[in-house]
Amino acid sequence: MDVGQGRSFFQASSIVNQTQRNLENWRQQASALENALGQAILGQAAVIHQLTVAVFARGHVLLEGSVGIGKTTTLRALARLLGGPYQRIEGTVDLLPADLVYHTYLDSSGTPRVEPGPLLEHGEALSVFFFNEINRARPQVHALLLRVMAERQVRAFEREYRFPHLLVFADRNRVEREETFDLPAAARDRFFMEINMKMPEDEQSRDRLAFEPRFYDPDGLVAALPEGVFDYRELGRVAASIQEQVTVTPALRKYVLDLWRASEDPGRFGITLPEVEMENLILAGASPRGIASLVRAARVRAWLAGRGAVSPEDVRTVFPTVMGHRIFLQPVYEAQRDWWIPQLLTAILDQVVTPDLP
Numbered sequence: 001m002d003v004g005q006g007r008s009f010f011q012a013s014s015i016v017n018q019t020q021r022n023l024e025n026w027r028q029q030a031s032a033l034e035n036a037l038g039q040a041i042l043g044q045a046a047v048i049h050q051l052t053v054a055v056f057a058r059g060h061v062l063l064e065g066s067v068g069i070g071k072t073t074t075l076r077a078l079a080r081l082l083g084g085p086y087q088r089i090e091g092t093v094d095l096l097p098a099d100l101v102y103h104t105y106l107d108s109s110g111t112p113r114v115e116p117g118p119l120l121e122h123g124e125a126l127s128v129f130f131f132n133e134i135n136r137a138r139p140q141v142h143a144l145l146l147r148v149m150a151e152r153q154v155r156a157f158e159r160e161y162r163f164p165h166l167l168v169f170a171d172r173n174r175v176e177r178e179e180t181f182d183l184p185a186a187a188r189d190r191f192f193m194e195i196n197m198k199m200p201e202d203e204q205s206r207d208r209l210a211f212e213p214r215f216y217d218p219d220g221l222v223a224a225l226p227e228g229v230f231d232y233r234e235l236g237r238v239a240a241s242i243q244e245q246v247t248v249t250p251a252l253r254k255y256v257l258d259l260w261r262a263s264e265d266p267g268r269f270g271i272t273l274p275e276v277e278m279e280n281l282i283l284a285g286a287s288p289r290g291i292a293s294l295v296r297a298a299r300v301r302a303w304l305a306g307r308g309a310v311s312p313e314d315v316r317t318v319f320p321t322v323m324g325h326r327i328f329l330q331p332v333y334e335a336q337r338d339w340w341i342p343q344l345l346t347a348i349l350d351q352v353v354t355p356d357l358p
C-alpha cells in the first residue's frame, strides 16, 4: 500500500468529519435562532421557518403582509439574533438612488456636509437591510437595489463598498396602488423567496398580542433577545457547506426537473385549471436561477431538520415561496395572478408524481 496515499485519504476523511461536525454545531445554533425568533414573533411559525431557510441560503426575500403585522419587528429581531447591523428605508416616489448611499445637509455653521446613507452607514458589517414599500420607489432606485443584491457591493465616494453579509428584505405594499411602480418580472426573479405574512390565526397568539404589554414595545421586545445566537459573519461559510454536503438522490433530481418542466408547460403533466386554456396560461416558467433556488432552499430545509439528504417534502414545502413570484402568466391571466398562481402551484404539486422516500 502506498503510505502517502493512505495518509491523504485519512486527512481527507478527517476534513469531511470536521465539516460535518461544523454543520451540526451550526445547525444547533440555527435552531436556537429560529426558536428565539418564535418566542418574540407570535403565530408566525411557518414564516419564521421560511425566513430561516432564506437566511441560511443567503437569499434575499420579498416579504409581503399588511401594515402592523410585525414585519419590521421580525427583521429587527433577526438582525439582533445574527448580531449584525440593521437598516430600514422607506420607499417613496421622490426617493433617489443616491439617497440609499449618502445624504447631504448644512451643519450648524452652515457648512455643507455629506454623510453615509443607509447602505453605507454600517460599512461592510451591514447584515439586514429592509426596504419598506419598495413599489413606492422609482425604477432607478429598484435598479440600484437589485445591483447591490446581486453583487453585494456598491461604488461610492470613488471606491467600492462590499457587503459580504448583506441580506435584503423588501416589502411590497399591495393595498394602495396609487403612485406605485411594480417590480418588473426580471426584478422579482432576483429575490430568492416571496414570503407572505398573514394574520396570526391561533387564539392564544391573538390574545397575547392584544393584551401582553411586551408586544406593544418592539424596542424592548428586540432588546430582550440574546445577541448573536448565530454569528452573521459565518453565514457565507455555512451556506456554502450546506449546499456542498446535503445530497440529492437521482429520483429527487428527476422530481425537481419535472417540476421545472411543469412550471413551463403544465398541460404536459395533465394539469388543468377550471376554465383555463392551459396552453395559453404561461408566459414564462421558472428560470435556471429559480430552479437552483428551489434546490438551495430544499437543501437548507433538510439541514435544519438534521438530515443529510433532501426529501420530497423539503422540495414541496419550499416550492410555493420560491416559485410563486417566478412563474409569469399571459397578460389576460397575469392581472389576476394572486388568484391563479396559488391554484397552479397546488395543481403542479398534486399532478407531478412525487418520488417515494429512499
Ligand SMILES: Nc1ncnc2c1ncn2[C@@H]1O[C@H](COP(=O)(O)OP(=O)(O)OP(=O)(O)O)[C@@H](O)[C@H]1O
Pocket (backbone or CB within 6 Å): 040, 041, 042, 043, 044, 065, 066, 067, 068, 069, 070, 071, 072, 073, 074, 132, 200, 209, 215, 216, 217, 218, 221
Ligand atoms: N406576530 C407578532 N408578534 C409579535 N409582535 C407583533 C406581531 N405582530 C405585530 N406585533 C407588534 O405590533 C407592532 C407593530 O409591528 P411592526 O412595526 O413590526 O409592523 P410592520 O408590519 O412593520 O408595520 P408597518 O408596515 O406599518 O411598518 C409592534 O409593537 C410589534 O411588536
